[in-house]
Amino acid sequence: MNMTEPTQFRASDLRGTLRQNVGMSRYTSWRAGGYAERVYQPADRDDLLKFLNTLPAQEPLFAVGLGSNLLVRDGGLRGTVLLLHAALDEMHIQADGTLYVEAGVPGAKIARYAAMHNLRGAEFFAGIPGTLGGMLAMNAGCYGSETWDVVSSVQTVNRAGQMCVRHPDEYAIDYRSVILKEQQTLSPCGTSPKTKVVVVLPDPHLEEFFVSANLQLASGDGAVARQEIKALLSKRIASQPLQLPNAGSVFRNPVGDYAARLIEQSGLKGRQIGGARVSEKHANFIVNVGRASAADIENLINEVQATVQKKTGVLLHPEVRIVGVAGEGK
Numbered sequence: 001m002n003m004t005e006p007t008q009f010r011a012s013d014l015r016g017t018l019r020q021n022v023g024m025s026r027y028t029s030w031r032a033g034g035y036a037e038r039v040y041q042p043a044d045r046d047d048l049l050k051f052l053n054t055l056p057a058q059e060p061l062f063a064v065g066l067g068s069n070l071l072v073r074d075g076g077l078r079g080t081v082l083l084l085h086a087a088l089d090e091m092h093i094q095a096d097g098t099l100y101v102e103a104g105v106p107g108a109k110i111a112r113y114a115a116m117h118n119l120r121g122a123e124f125f126a127g128i129p130g131t132l133g134g135m136l137a138m139n140a141g142c143y144g145s146e147t148w149d150v151v152s153s154v155q156t157v158n159r160a161g162q163m164c165v166r167h168p169d170e171y172a173i174d175y176r177s178v179i180l181k182e183q184q185t186l187s188p189c190g191t192s193p194k195t196k197v198v199v200v201l202p203d204p205h206l207e208e209f210f211v212s213a214n215l216q217l218a219s220g221d222g223a224v225a226r227q228e229i230k231a232l233l234s235k236r237i238a239s240q241p242l243q244l245p246n247a248g249s250v251f252r253n254p255v256g257d258y259a260a261r262l263i264e265q266s267g268l269k270g271r272q273i274g275g276a277r278v279s280e281k282h283a284n285f286i287v288n289v290g291r292a293s294a295a296d297i298e299n300l301i302n303e304v305q306a307t308v309q310k311k312t313g314v315l316l317h318p319e320v321r322i323v324g325v326a327g328e329g330k
């Protein structure tokens, strides 16, 4: 195993990289935030499974893809971050025609690969700057399509390193939300789905991460898919502040309305706290205009939420995931 500092894990034959005290601003698209106690970047899927086997039972664990929907507070993250981008990067078409994609593959690559193989329905992934794992966790989507629309099954791994195949009906899937249904009514891997197993929650060994998915896409014309990808990317360049670090839409759209419209109507475009500013180009984006701390960003999120509620009566809910402990950065 490649290590920059000594570690507490039994890990003689691991092939990934384990580092201590790693600044998460490098691994989040906001380019802000605190340190992770430990970061493990597995060499591949088997190495990830082995690493999970070495983990002390109570070690907090957190999966990160491309960090494009993530704010790590300045006080940092306890435990181990699993960096899955570039680690789980296999993708191929299977005998049954489904597209097998590992969790670390970026959306743009999935869209291009599908088009190259004359498959349609993956074009929307092109503009989402996250990994498949993050998109499965968020049910990411745009322009009328969502990640789980094209999923036929997923492979997950729990923190003990056990793999499991699951199907969409085992999850409560909603707008930007995916929750494994109550464990009580689910089968652990390898048992019949009809066997109801009573499990006392929360059991940290049941925590699961996405390792891969089989995507069911329609056959079609790859050239048309490429045209659609191009059009979709132009639309984004025209409407999003992509020159500055950001995490996409900060708030979910409320039913029947747009968060951006409500934020703009509340007079918040251009509002700035420290290095964090509500974008002039797209009001639901907060951009890092230079050296923003995670606290600047979170304080601005809270202010936008409170102001919009006061002025319009609508309570916006953050889409971005905010994790870690508050406090001073290093």
Ligand SMILES: Cc1cc2nc3c(=O)[nH]c(=O)nc-3n(C[C@H](O)[C@H](O)[C@H](O)COP(=O)(O)OP(=O)(O)OC[C@H]3O[C@@H](n4cnc5c(N)ncnc54)[C@H](O)[C@@H]3O)c2cc1C
Binding pocket: 029, 062, 063, 064, 065, 066, 067, 068, 069, 070, 084, 103, 127, 128, 129, 130, 131, 132, 133, 134, 135, 136, 137, 138, 139, 140, 141, 142, 208, 209, 210, 211, 240, 242, 246, 247, 248, 249, 321
């Ligand atoms: C410019 C820009 C545009 C964007 N446009 C869109 C858009 O159009 N539509 C949209 O939905 N989102 C959009 N986003 C947000 C973001 O790209 C998506 O939410 C994406 O799915 C996050 O993927 P990620 O790999 O970066 O996840 P991360 O930010 O790394 O993680 C997000 C969450 O997913 C979890 N996670 C990550 N990997 C796994 C895994 N393997 N198993 C289990 N959990 C995991 C993390 O623990 C975390 O809770 C945009 C972001 C940016 C910066």
